[in-house]
Amino acid sequence: MIWNWEFAAEALPLLLRGFGNTLIATIVGTIIAAILGLFIAVAIRGLPRWINWVVRLLQAFIRNTPLVVQLLFIYYLFAGIPGLVDVPALVIGIIVIGVHYATYMSESYRAGIDAVPPGQREAAIALSLPPVRTFTAVILPQALRATIPSLGNYAVAMFKDTPFLFAISVVELVTTAQQFGAAKFAYTEAFTLAGLIFLAASYPTSLLIQRLERRLATY
Amino acid sequence: MTDNFTSLLDFLPQIGEGIQVTLILTLAGALGAMIIALVLGLSMTSTHAWLRIPARIIVEFFRGTSLLVQLFWLFYVLPLLGVELDPMSCGIGALALNYGAYSAEVVRSSILTVARGQWEAAIALSLSPARRMVRIIFPQAWALMIPSLATLLIQLLKGTAVVSFITLQDLTDKINQLRMSTNDTFFSFTVGLIIYFVIAWILQELMNLLERRATARLGRKRPNSRTERRLARRLARGEGGRHDADDTAAGKGVRP
Amino acid sequence: MPPTENIAPDPDGASSTEASASGASASGTSTPAIEFKDVEKRFGTTTVLKNLNFTISPGERVALIGPSGSGKTTILRLIMTLEELTDGYIFIDGQPLTHTERNGRRVELPSKTTRAMTTRIGMVFQQFNLFPNMTVLENVIEAPIHVLKKSKDQAVQEARELLDKVGLAEKADEHPSRLSGGQQQRVAIARALAMSPEVLLLDEVTSALDPELVGDVLAVLRTIAETTDITMLLVTHEMQFAREVSDRVMMFDGGQVLEEGPPNQIFGAPRHERTRTFLSSVQ
Numbered sequence: 144m145i146w147n148w149e150f151a152a153e154a155l156p157l158l159l160r161g162f163g164n165t166l167i168a169t170i171v172g173t174i175i176a177a178i179l180g181l182f183i184a185v186a187i188r189g190l191p192r193w194i195n196w197v198v199r200l201l202q203a204f205i206r207n208t209p210l211v212v213q214l215l216f217i218y219y220l221f222a223g224i225p226g227l228v229d230v231p232a233l234v235i236g237i238i239v240i241g242v243h244y245a246t247y248m249s250e251s252y253r254a255g256i257d258a259v260p261p262g263q264r265e266a267a268i269a270l271s272l273p274p275v276r277t278f279t280a281v282i283l284p285q286a287l288r289a290t291i292p293s294l295g296n297y298a299v300a301m302f303k304d305t306p307f308l309f310a311i312s313v314v315e316l317v318t319t320a321q322q323f324g325a326a327k328f329a330y331t332e333a334f335t336l337a338g339l340i341f342l343a344a345s346y347p348t349s350l351l352i353q354r355l356e357r358r359l360a361t362y
Numbered sequence: 363m364t365d366n367f368t369s370l371l372d373f374l375p376q377i378g379e380g381i382q383v384t385l386i387l388t389l390a391g392a393l394g395a396m397i398i399a400l401v402l403g404l405s406m407t408s409t410h411a412w413l414r415i416p417a418r419i420i421v422e423f424f425r426g427t428s429l430l431v432q433l434f435w436l437f438y439v440l441p442l443l444g445v446e447l448d449p450m451s452c453g454i455g456a457l458a459l460n461y462g463a464y465s466a467e468v469v470r471s472s473i474l475t476v477a478r479g480q481w482e483a484a485i486a487l488s489l490s491p492a493r494r495m496v497r498i499i500f501p502q503a504w505a506l507m508i509p510s511l512a513t514l515l516i517q518l519l520k521g522t523a524v525v526s527f528i529t530l531q532d533l534t535d536k537i538n539q540l541r542m543s544t545n546d547t548f549f550s551f552t553v554g555l556i557i558y559f560v561i562a563w564i565l566q567e568l569m570n571l572l573e574r575r576a577t578a579r580l581g582r583k584r585p586n587s588r589t590e591r592r593l594a595r596r597l598a599r600g601e602g603g604r605h606d607a608d609d610t611a612a613g614k615g616v617r618p
Numbered sequence: 619m620p621p622t623e624n625i626a627p628d629p630d631g632a633s634s635t636e637a638s639a640s641g642a643s644a645s646g647t648s649t650p651a652i653e654f655k656d657v658e659k660r661f662g663t664t665t666v667l668k669n670l671n672f673t674i675s676p677g678e679r680v681a682l683i684g685p686s687g688s689g690k691t692t693i694l695r696l697i698m699t700l701e702e703l704t705d706g707y708i709f710i711d712g713q714p715l716t717h718t719e720r721n722g723r724r725v726e727l728p729s730k731t732t733r734a735m736t737t738r739i740g741m742v743f744q745q746f747n748l749f750p751n752m753t754v755l756e757n758v759i760e761a762p763i764h765v766l767k768k769s770k771d772q773a774v775q776e777a778r779e780l781l782d783k784v785g786l787a788e789k790a791d792e793h794p795s796r797l798s799g800g801q802q803q804r805v806a807i808a809r810a811l812a813m814s815p816e817v818l819l820l821d822e823v824t825s826a827l828d829p830e831l832v833g834d835v836l837a838v839l840r841t842i843a844e845t846t847d848i849t850m851l852l853v854t855h856e857m858q859f860a861r862e863v864s865d866r867v868m869m870f871d872g873g874q875v876l877e878e879g880p881p882n883q884i885f886g887a888p889r890h891e892r893t894r895t896f897l898s899s900v901q
Binding site (some may be wrong): 145203204207208209210211212213215216219220222223303304305306307309310317320321324330331334335337338339341342345346349 | 422423425426427428429430431432434435438439442443516519520521522523524526527534537538541547548551554555558559562563566
Binding site for chain 3 (some may be wrong): 479483
């Protein structure tokens with residue numbers, strides 16, 4: 144017997160409970176990444192060139208090295224620091240994923256800001272708007288329009304990366320599936336269901352983002 | 363600290379082995395992904411629904427389910443179905459399928475981005491559909507797709523780190539071993555991340571080279587060369603005017 | 619994917635009640651080089667051509683004029699099989715191009731048959747459409763070698779002669795992107811001629827050019843018109859040029875032939891008010 148419906152029925156509630164952690168990690172991670180990413184994109188604009196350069200190098204470094212290794216790094220690092228030993232693995236995971244994706248999202252923000260026609264800034268200057276007002280009322284709203292779909296795509300990518308939390312034993316969807324599979328020797332049911340849950344969540348979201356993208360593309 | 367470096371020196375051969383495993387996974391995975399991407403990507407541009415729709419379903423399936431699920435499926439489930447794969451093949455297979463699906467989308471959209479006039483001129487010269495694709499459309503699409511494929515290649519390199527979950531001793535696994543033997547997390551992981559970063563950097567440079575060659579064949583300058591990007595950024599910041607003494611191009615761009 | 623999908627023409631929709639002229643006036647006794655029979659072309663719900671019938675004799679030079687959206691470019695694209703025929707038949711040298719009638723039913727020909735037919739037709743586009751991944755010479759020899767199966771030596775030799783004819787012999791090894799628009803268009807003409815077409819379709823070949831580059835291209839076309847007997851069908855806004863090279867002018871409006879005749883008559887004494895309005899608007 145390749146597929147056992149009893150195992151499947153037994154696994155599903157457990158998997159959905161694990162999926163709760165997956166969702167928490169995705170949502171909180173996205174919030175962190177979206178805010179931190181914007182901060183990185185905006186804050187370094189006015190700073191001296193060498194700080195700019197250091198931030199960009201750090202960003203490239205985080206972006207071009209594996210999330211799994213970063214997770215393990217911070218996890219073990221915290222384990223060696225007395226005050227941080229008790230930080231739950233899920234929290235560590237969310238922070239690392241959030242920072243990892245902030246480096247991607249900041250690029251999207253930057254591209255969005257750069258894409259706003261220079262005439263907009265010039266018009267705001269001509270109206271004597273203060274710089275902060277120019278940025279928050281004129282530049283940013285237009286930049287966000289172009290950025291939001293790309294942030295959404297990164298959120299979906301992050302969602303699909305949450306299984307990497309397996310590395311630091313956060314009990315999310317795939318970890319649950321692995322544990323269930325090992326206990327009952329029911330890997331087929333556990334992993335197939337886990338995959339289907341991912342598909343069921345990510346595919347409609349992607350379609351939604353595509354539609355959003357098309358709608359935001361026109362004023 | 364000196365202790366750390368002695369340990370690192372002792373550990374170097376092991377790290378070397380880890381790098382080798384990671385590189386094999388990256389390159390074999392990329393090769394497999396490219397083959398899958400070409401087959402699925404070209405199928406998705408077909409006018410025949412019986413080719414286009416199944417290809418689209420396969421792509422969405424492997425993009426939608428997570429890499430780790432695919433890896434575990436190959437590693438844990440396949441043996442139950444009577445197919446026994448060694449961990450290395452599982453790793454390469456999962457990477458090829460997952461990134462192949464992403465790359466297929468890149469192949470598809472690049473092919474469709476090639477100007478309509480190129481298709482029409484090829485039809486007007488009565489070139490066969492195969493010749494049209496191989497000689498006219500694909501070379502132009504290829505230049506368009508390399509930057510995206512480069513990004514995916516780096517993603518694939520990063521993705522290889524998950525194979526340590528299925529007993530493979532790749533770079534990540536060796537770094538973890540180094541951590542245990544030195545008992546210095548910061549040191550060992552910094553070393554590990556730097557190695558990954560350097561590999562990623564080399565891969566990126568190789569892809570840049572490939573892109574330069576592909577665009578040179580189209581008879582134009584690489585559109586987003588590093589100097590041009592820098593120039594564009596400078597112009598965007600409105601700094602061009604200050605540089606006109608040493609950088610005429612930038613100066614020309616902003617002076618009225 | 620295929621370019622046949624939909625290049626939406628400026629919707630015009632008007633289906634004039636005017637009887638479509640049967641352009642047999644200039645055709646002699648020989649088989650027509652091109653024949654349109656009950657041709658209909660719709661894009662979605664927009665009818666661009668309706669019940670169109672005309673013939674063009676071998677060696678004839680026909681200029682198609684008319685307001686944009688009148689369907690004249692669509693005619694060229696239908697002959698080149700860049701658009702799919704909605705209904706009716708097109709014959710090249712008496713042979714069906716894409717569809718034929720069998721037992722009273724309209725059936726599509728195999729794509730290979732159609733492709734064999736299109737080797738006798740060449741087209742020059744408004745936007746040149748040279749292949750950027752090939753040199754000028756490679757652009758010209760690609761189809762002769764791979765479609766007509768000529769030897770490379772022969773193809774290269776002929777290509778060089780053609781490039782010489784259009785005044786670009788020394789540009790053979792350049793990439794198209796290094797050429798001016800006018801030069802690119804001359805290469806495109808050489809590329810089309812390299813297939814020794816019986817029919818040459820020219821689709822607004824000077825519209826994308828800077829005014830000072832138009833002259834060279836027109837000069838090349840004039841030479842071809844004078845020295846060969848290729849059947850030419852041209853859509854153009856250069857009325858002076860149309861007048862010089864064409865034997866017959868067809869004025870299109872709303873997917874129908876409004877009137878046709880020798881250039882002197884059409885340009886000198888148009889019968890229809892609409893033709894007069896159109897001509898005064900472009901001159």
